[in-house]
Amino acid sequence: MNEKVLIIEDNDDIRENVIEILELAGYTVSSAKNGKEGVELAFKDVPAIILCDIMMPELDGYGVLYLLSKRPETIAIPFIFLTAKAEHFDRRKGMEMGADDYLTKPFDDMELLGAIESRLKKKEGQQAFYSKSLDRLDTLVAKRDGLAALHKIIVERKARPFKKNQVIYYEGDKGTGLYLLLSGKVKTIKLAEDGRELMTGIYAADDYLGINSTLSNEEYTDTATALEDCLLCLIPKEQLEQLLNLYPEVAREFIKLLANDIREKEEQLLQMAYHSVRKKMAEALLRLQRQSEMDAFKIAREDLAAMAAIATETVSRTLSDFKEEGLIDKKGSTITILDLARLTKMKN
């Protein structure tokens, strides 16, 4: 196979040791002594997998991961952190940022080789799975003629998995492109000065993410976070731009999406403004039901609060009332809608 591995590690002993092992195992290895160097190497000569220390001079492991995720050609490379500390927080932070695995130093040869091999294999497996998932898009996208080009771009592009609670992009980031959500659920939120969150959107499979920022060439105006494990496909801005100029149907399609989005936002605006908490709550539940296509769903009170722009305590109270009235059932964070009609007709 002779796959390319990049190791980024400031400790000379560890680095040399790893290089030796990997070369013996038949990999082609390149190495860097700090994060900055590592990122440059990765861009110049794209590796199949990256091993990276967290604590490093110049640029730490998180920074490396962040920078790599900014470029489409390096975004999908399997990424394994090497770390001395097995601390929970660090581990979680890394995984949330999109790392694929952790190796706690000291690790022995078999651990190292096993991790790399399993990652590469998993990636291959995922690739196959994505293709299948992408085939489904055929029926969705290729209906109209010119949209076939968009479809082609999507299929050729690798999909990227995001884990639950992982942030896809932050408010203020420069838009790198459009995300197509292949599976899972994503929320977008805006932060008020005092830290309270407002959910501006909730997305399920086949929805586009970050349309407006990408198309207006501005920074993202909200933060997108995965509500559950997701599969996303990034369509780079440049390709999208070309597509828009070549195929009016594609542009027309996006115009429709945007226009509908505005209508929804205005509707939401009216609700925010004049509806009672009960009505806002009912609308939020209905929105969730509509897009999960089931009568039961799991959602944190905090997320519900952000959707309806009310306090979490008030969410609890209102849901308890609804349960009393036989409108819904709830158990923990799972909510089941019992009386859709009465919820829809909720008086203000």
Place this chain on the structure above:
Amino acid sequence: MNEKVLIIEDNDDIRENVIEILELAGYTVSSAKNGKEGVELAFKDVPAIILCDIMMPELDGYGVLYLLSKRPETIAIPFIFLTAKAEHFDRRKGMEMGADDYLTKPFDDMELLGAIESRLKKKEGQQAFYSKSLDRLDTLVAKRDGLAALHKIIVERKARPFKKNQVIYYEGDKGTGLYLLLSGKVKTIKLAEDGRELMTGIYAADDYLGINSTLSNEEYTDTATALEDCLLCLIPKEQLEQLLNLYPEVAREFIKLLANDIREKEEQLLQMAYHSVRKKMAEALLRLQRQSEMDAFKIAREDLAAMAAIATETVSRTLSDFKEEGLIDKKGSTITILDLARLTKMKN
């Protein structure tokens, strides 16, 4: 000149009398005995000017005016109401709907001929004025190459004046096309079930109106009303559609407009949700200042209330507070911004 006049009047004596006078004066006259017939005639053979009774069987004068305003080819025809009652309310209602003049029965020959002549002359004069106003668009629109086509359509199309408080379109109306605001100011509002209004947008010269409804092929989602006397140009949906398919630049331009609109709506959403009344008020004032480009503007308390989604009484109170604090000055419905910086930095 031999201009075509259409008279719609159910009283046989009056109708015959008017026809006689007008034919003597050299006009070509067609006539209808009720509103329905009149509208059909107007569509079949577009007249230069229309005289129309208000109280009629089948379809009354208001209905005629409404139906004519739905079609681009009949929208700009001068319209004179004939009415027995000189009541205020009726007069105002007619003028708001877009009638150009009133004749109170009984009227003598000179009154009739004078009104028709002056209307036709005025229309000619306005046409000349519009062209000038439209020339200004050259610099705005024709910068990019393909947009020249859009510009051409705008220039070829007649602009139509709207009077203060006149409704341009109603929520629920099927979108006939896109309006370009040439001069004046327009607000768009949504109505809550309980009748409270929320202002979803405020537009000044060179803004487009009803983009999203037109482009998504849906009904208007809000009601547009003239805040002052306006000049609007209607770009019919069909022409717009052609343009979008032919010129990617035009589509691109609208995509940008829509995307920006979404960003603004989301920003507003966040405000609605978590800002105090003081802050909402400040933001509303700043929005007004930004688009009037002056520090002083006239606005009804009710409109301010609709902008910030608060009660009119609260608007009064808050403005009084602001005045006390030296942030603004106010006299009647005129507000002057004194301390822009402090208003911008208003704490929540």
Place this chain on the structure above:
DNA sequence: CGGGACATTGAACCTAGTCAACGTCGGTGG
């Protein structure tokens, strides 16, 4: 099965809405 995160409930407080009365402005008709 223990601990921490998440959910619920209670009580006090406070903001902004409502109702009502009064003041002010501008336009219309005598």
Place this chain on the structure above:
DNA sequence: CCACCGACGTTGACTAGGTTCAATGTCCCG
């Protein structure tokens, strides 16, 4: 030109709905 009317703006008193703070309960993951 003035007086009057109606629409619009202001102010006060009261109230309801929702937030906040705080304590307690429950679920779920390791």
